[in-house]
Amino acid sequence: MKKITVVPPVVSAIAPSIHDAIAIDVANCLACNASAKEVSSQFDAALTFNWTAFKGNASALKCGLTGEQFAQVANVRDSYKTAWGKAGLLNFDRRWQYACQLSRHFVAPPIAVAAATKAATPKTAAVSAETTANPVKKAIEQVSSIPRLVLGLKPSQCSEATRKQIATLCGDLCALLNQIK
16 A cells, blocks of 8 residues: 655645735736737727738738738737837737737637547548549548547646637538538
8 A cells, every 4th residue: 555645734824915916916917918909809890801811921822911911910910019019028929929819800820620539530541532633522431520629638637728729610511511402
């Protein structure tokens, strides 16, 4: 039998100040998240197209934007990044990603679905000629194997952004399947 030693938590004079600091940090993060939602909603109001498709290192065409749309997003993003930098804040690219994920235009990258599908699809599965000829059937067969991949996953193991992507993708998939009926 294995002996387990339980060590009681150490209470010191420093503990209350740590808890206070944590409470302040959480409150500030909640305010920060609210401001990100506001930024995202203002982007949505001003830019009626899918501005979240913007990738600074890609062309307008690769992003699915017109040249004018690409320039609009690039200019506003540059202003946002400049203000972020002048304030001495770090990790602007992560903030940008977060604001994009909060947008009503945000669509999870298809790569996430492809990777999950690829991981869920057995490598030994033979693809019939009928399935190859019918991409809808192939997609449905691949998606049907996803539950085996995610059933053991607890929501707490995913980030909020991942949960939102999953919910969005599931909704999109249901809508597409309803169009097929």
